[in-house]
Amino acid sequence: MKLQRVLQYAQSLLTDAIQEGDIAVDATAGNGHDTLFLANLVGDDGYVYAFDVQKEAVDATLHRLLDNALEHRALVLKDGHENIAKYVTKPVAGAIFNLGYLPGSDHSIITKPNTTITALETLLQLLKVGGIIVLVIYHGHDGGAEERDEVLRFVSSLPQKHVHVLRYEFLNQQNSPPFVVALEKVKEMGNK
Numbered sequence: 001m002k003l004q005r006v007l008q009y010a011q012s013l014l015t016d017a018i019q020e021g022d023i024a025v026d027a028t029a030g031n032g033h034d035t036l037f038l039a040n041l042v043g044d045d046g047y048v049y050a051f052d053v054q055k056e057a058v059d060a061t062l063h064r065l066l067d068n069a070l071e072h073r074a075l076v077l078k079d080g081h082e083n084i085a086k087y088v089t090k091p092v093a094g095a096i097f098n099l100g101y102l103p104g105s106d107h108s109i110i111t112k113p114n115t116t117i118t119a120l121e122t123l124l125q126l127l128k129v130g131g132i133i134v135l136v137i138y139h140g141h142d143g144g145a146e147e148r149d150e151v152l153r154f155v156s157s158l159p160q161k162h163v164h165v166l167r168y169e170f171l172n173q174q175n176s177p178p179f180v181v182a183l184e185k186v187k188e189m190g191n192k
């Protein structure tokens with residue numbers, strides 16, 4: 001297959017944006033797959049901040065890092081991504097969100113439009129010029145369509161001079177397949 005799958009594409013964007021020594025954010029740690037992926041990219045001189053509201057997700061992410069002997073490269077926080085500014089103060093090279101619920105867990109604990117948008121606003125301030133935020137938008141679950149629409153409204157309204165916004169999506173797949181929205185900061189946002 002020549003066209004990259006959605007998750008492959010998300011990872012290739014992050015690989016391009018994040019160098020060794022950089023700061024990266026996993027806004028929805030879940031089972032820790034993306035946290036581990038980011039920890040590999042930042043190297044021993046960089047750092048990953050990973051957020052999740054569920055203890056189960058934090059534990060799974062910590063275990064995955066420990067299994068790969070990369071726990072020293074990440075701080076896994078049991079807190080919402082809307083509170084990123086409490087923990088991250090240095091410029092961020094790349095961030096990822098997987099919207100929706102934790103696979104194999106409580107389907108009622110989902111990401112929500114208001115907190116996702118608050119986190120995006122914070123990350124857009126923290127992001128380096130040239131930095132990337134990737135959202136993998138799952139929208140087939142209860143509440144998913146509302147979050148998809150609010151997030152799309154928000155990102156579509158961002159000023160083109162400061163942020164380039166892209167949507168990457170397969171148009172003929174069945175059952176609400178996830179799609180990628182990527183934001184690249186091209187100019188400082190200025191103070192709010």
Ligand code: SAM
Nearest residue numbers: 028029030031033034052080081098101102111
């Ligand atoms: N990236 C994950 C992986 O590799 O397994 C999957 C993430 S899953 C689709 C979405 C996660 O977002 C869930 O684990 C859920 O607990 C978490 N979540 C929900 N609201 C959140 C919030 N406000 N801040 C951070 N995480 C949140």
